[in-house]
Amino acid sequence: MATINELRERIHADSSEEIVAEYLEKIEKSKLNAFITVSKESALLQAREIDSKGHEGPLAGIPIAIKDNISTKGIQTTCASKILTGYVPPYDAHVIEKLKAAGAIIIGKTNMDEFAMGSSTETSFYGPTLNPWDTKRVPGGSSGGSAAAVAGGEAPVSLGSDTGGSVRCPASFCGVVGLKPTYGVISRYGLISYANSLEQIGPFGSCVRDVATIFDVIAGHDPRDSTSVNREANYSSALKNDVKGMKIGIPQEYFGEGTDKNVERSVRDAINTLEGLGATTIDIKMPNTKYALSAYYVIAMSEASSNLARFDGMRYGLRTEDSDWHTTFSQVRAAGFGDEVKRRILLGTYALSAGYHDKYYLKALKIRTLIKQDFERAFADVDVLIAPTMPYPAFKIGEKIDDPISLFLSDVDTVPVNLAGVPSISVPCGFTNGLPIGMQIIGKHFDEASILRAAFAFEENTDFHTRQPEGS
Amino acid sequence: MYENPDGVMIGLEVHVQLNKLKTKVFCGCSTDYHNDPPNSHVCPVCLGLPGSLPVINRKAVEAAIKIGLALNCKVEEHTQFYRKNYYYPDLPKGFQITQYDFPISSGGYITIEGEDGELKVGITRAHMEEDPGRLVHEGTIDKSKYTLIDYNRSGMALIEIVSDPDMRSPKEARRYLDKLRNIVEYLDIFDGDLEGALRVDANISIMGGQRAEIKNISSHKGAERALLFEIVRQKNVLRRGGVVVQETRHFDEAREITISMRSKEEAHDYRYFPEPDLVPLKISGWAPAIKATLPELPDARRMRFVEQYGITDDHAKALTSELKLAIFYEDVAKKADPKMAAVWVCDVLKGELNYRDLTVDAFKKENMQKIIELLASKKITEDGAVDIIRTLLDKGGSPDEIVKEKGLLKVEGDIVATAAEEAIKENQQAVADFRAGKEKALNSLVGAVMKKTKGRADARTAREMLLEKLG
Known part of the structure; x- marks a missing residue:
């Protein structure tokens, strides 16, 4: 794993083309199945152009992998679904425009749970991605390909999206850094919606600095996204090895039943490390946490049932044999969507139906308000909250896939953050049986600076982030 | 007092397309697509x-507020967009962005001429939504082998104006x-002249029964015909001892009948929920500023015309019933006698335009001014003026040229006098009849004078001249 700074030096000395070619070769030889599409030709072309122009821009010549639910002009974008196979978007997402303008090179589109619905990258139409630390295990999800690519050395940095933990979960399982920003900080224009009121695009990297560097490039106001906020910030400048006086809250509900003992121990050790660096800690109660999962799934599935209605085979993507439009729509969707996607569309449709709307959807919105209030109360007393990202390390491929409820439950520590819209970063904080453990540092709305600073200070004083899986 | 013998209740849902805005309601695509190929005004x-994500067009919101104010509605402080979920090929997202709770305006009224005097029709609400694409079929909808879709119309701003069921006849x-x-x-x-600019769904019930919703009405005449048909149909159902069922019916414009849409009868559950990609819109404070810029509306202009120009209320009403006509009239009246202008624009020009299916755009105000000037100075006759108007519409040219070409200048008095003398000499029988008391005999003498002057004589002058010479 090379950092952006290391690569910059090599690009300067050699060329971007060489670096890009190395990564492409690595991807080609890999068995992780982290990528759905590798944009070899366009990446090399782009690298040559940047080499000839003289490496202008903060990410000049740096390769980056993009989750396959982010629209890339001229590069197939599938959401890991059969229904979008062959769909080549005619436009770039806002974040892609920003990355290209900064000189970054899109090397490919990464594997994910179909339409970002899952926590293991096993629901992909293109087969599961393997965890670089143990190829019998899942990389987490839904942005599993993006996390595995960074952990496996197939890309220095990548983008994922986080609807209910889809950046933080795979960051935790793959032992890399992943950031879920405050809702509204990064434009969603071009992010193919799963649950629009919850999700944000977020960067992965092998260290906090790389994540902050990418974040600086892609954050900022975009008039094409009405939920995008307009505030200026320089996140890299927040990276100070100094947490003196920082108040850390420890939400007790996040260390509850079902949390692996080694995970709990590692996270508590990490908190002690920060205390040793001058931070203070306080136990916090967030009493509505137990309702978060139910509310999250009702809201996410309701929105998804509507968001995914556009996939009808009329304009792009899969098309089955033509019949009358009613029949054709049904056939396309029956053949194009996987089981998990169908399950969520059905449940979401049900939750929004007349007679059930108030009982499920409206009630979930009320719980969402309560969860937000939990966070507001907590942040009245503390600067950041620290908790496990996932209750356990990466599980085995196939272990939970036939038990959707058990898979839903694994998101217990990540979804409250999305309901509240606050930022959270997952950083490696330990290992158990050779598998990485992640802790998440949660901040106030728009206070990415604090969580980046805490994460950076922790990283500067520990070496978990430097460990690499064999062969990466 | 109107009895409303069949207990007719009609409520209308009117979709008005804001086709004068420059761009669509949620994207920057141009609305000027009517002369361009299909699917040429589209974007992600x-x-x-x-x-892709929607962004609200501020101008569309302002236009919606304008409409709300013009319809005497209450304009809300906050408004919200919702998703209406249903599948249809013209709907590219599988849902329509529309309004549900918190529409932009509600609770207004307009006054119309009812069956028995002025009628106030309540406006339930006027809300914003996006237009779907346009389906194009080969032949009729049920026989076409395929459907073509033109998304140029997709995303055009619509205002849906829902009335209370206050109308009691198709005429109303x-x-x-x-x-x-x-x-x-x-x-x-x-x-309103552009294709698809105004579309109507009509709800109608009789005798307190269930209502039928008639869709696909695209003109005012169509609405009246569809409703007339529907009253007869519902009466026939009742006469046969049946019950009118609540249903959606399709208006077949060519055959002027309504057809049950049984295939789509399954009750729709649109699963409305707030559009997550559009934040609630705070529009408090917009309305007063927009109200200040509101133009003079038809009723106010009508009253002003009566007062300012001294014309009859009937003329003022006719002139203000179309904005273009009202503007045309005022332009003409600036340089011509306003009362004469009202008569000639309303009673003559409008009829000639209607006959040719033209709008007032087809006639130059300068020409109208000239014609009235010629009339006022008695240089041409009224028949001559009508001739000029018709010639201008059919062949073009200028009033002066036409007058010259056709020799329409009113002839001098002595020529009429000579013609009258000749007529008397040559029509002794008519003279005798007139003197015997047959008033009508004079008409044939007038006719003879007109013939001799090739119609250039003024009929009234000819008549006076004849009386003088016979007296």
């Missing part, structure tokens, strides 16, 4: 491509539509 947003419904169209045209946000 109005095509609903994966990942038509007058409501005329008035509504007139009002939105006055607001300069809508051109």
Whole structure:
């Protein structure tokens, strides 16, 4: 794993083309199945152009992998679904425009749970991605390909999206850094919606600095996204090895039943490390946490049932044999969507139906308000909250896939953050049986600076982030 | 007092397309597509491509507020967009962005001429939504082998104006539509002449029974015919001892009948929920500023015309019933006698335009001014003026040229006198009849004078001249 700074030096000395070619070769030889599409030709072309122009821009010549639910002009974008196979978007997402303008090179589109619905990258139409630390295990999800690519050395940095933990979960399982920003900080224009009121695009990297560097490039106001906020910030400048006086809250509900003992121990050790660096800690109660999962799934599935209605085979993507439009729509969707996607569309449709709307959807919105209030109360007393990202390390491929409820439950520590819209970063904080453990540092709305600073200070004083899986 | 013998209740849902805005309601695509190929005014947003997001067009919101104010509605402080979920090929996202709770305006009224005097028709609400694409079929909808879709229309801003069920006859419904169209045209946000500019769904019940919803009505005349048909149909159902069922019916414009849409009868559950990609819109404070810029509306202009120009209320009403006509009249009246202008624009020009299916755009105000000037100075006759108007519409040219070409200048008095003398000499029988008391005999003498002057004589002058010479 090379950092952006290391690569910059090599690009300067050699060329971007060489670096890009190395990564492409690595991807080609890999068995992780982290990528759905590798944009070899366009990446090399782009690298040559940047080499000839003289490496202008903060990410000049740096390769980056993009989750396959982010629209890339001229590069197939599938959401890991059969229904979008062959769909080549005619436009770039806002974040892609920003990355290209900064000189970054899109090397490919990464594997994910179909339409970002899952926590293991096993629901992909293109087969599961393997965890670089143990190829019998899942990389987490839904942005599993993006996390595995960074952990496996197939890309220095990548983008994922986080609807209910889809950046933080795979960051935790793959032992890399992943950031879920405050809702509204990064434009969603071009992010193919799963649950629009919850999700944000977020960067992965092998260290906090790389994540902050990418974040600086892609954050900022975009008039094409009405939920995008307009505030200026320089996140890299927040990276100070100094947490003196920082108040850390420890939400007790996040260390509850079902949390692996080694995970709990590692996270508590990490908190002690920060205390040793001058931070203070306080136990916090967030009493509505137990309702978060139910509310999250009702809201996410309701929105998804509507968001995914556009996939009808009329304009792009899969098309089955033509019949009358009613029949054709049904056939396309029956053949194009996987089981998990169908399950969520059905449940979401049900939750929004007349007679059930108030009982499920409206009630979930009320719980969402309560969860937000939990966070507001907590942040009245503390600067950041620290908790496990996932209750356990990466599980085995196939272990939970036939038990959707058990898979839903694994998101217990990540979804409250999305309901509240606050930022959270997952950083490696330990290992158990050779598998990485992640802790998440949660901040106030728009206070990415604090969580980046805490994460950076922790990283500067520990070496978990430097460990690499064999062969990466 | 109108009895409403069949207990007719009609409520209308009118979709007004804001086709005078420069761009669509949620994207920057141009609205000027009517002369361009299909699917040439589209982008990721109005095509609903994966990942695209809507952004509200501020001008469309302002136009919606204008309409709300013009319809005497209460304009809300906050408004919210919702998703209406249903599948249809013209709907690229599988849902329509519309309004549900918190519509932009509600609770207004307009006044129309009812069956028994002035009628106030309540406006339930006027809300914003996006237009779907347009389906094009080969032949009729049920026989076509395929459907073509043109998304140029997709994402056009619509205002749906829902009335209370206050109308009691198809005629009242038509007058409501005329008035509504007139009002939105006055607001300069809508051109009613463009294809698909105004579409109507009508709800109608009789004798307190269930209502039928008639869809696909695209003209005012169509609405009146569809409703007339529907009253007869529902009466026939009752006469046969049946019950009118609540259903959606399709208006077949060519055959002027309504057809049950049984295949789509399954009750729709649109699963409305707030559009997550659009934040609630705070519009408090917008309305007063917009109200200040509201143009003069038809009723106010009508009253002003009566006062300012001294014309009859009937003329003022006719002139203000179409914005273009009202503007034309005022332009003419600036340089011509306003009362004469009212008569000639309303009673003559409008008829000639209607006969040719033309709008007032087809006639130059300068020509009208000239014609009235010629009339006022008695240089041409009224028949001559009509001739000029018709010639201008059919062949073009200028009034002066036409007068010259056709020799329409009113002839001098002594020529008429000579013609009258000759007529008397040559028609002794008629003279004798007239003297014997047959008043009508004079007419044939007038006719003879006209013939001799090739119609250039003024009939009244000829008559006076004849009486003088016979007296």
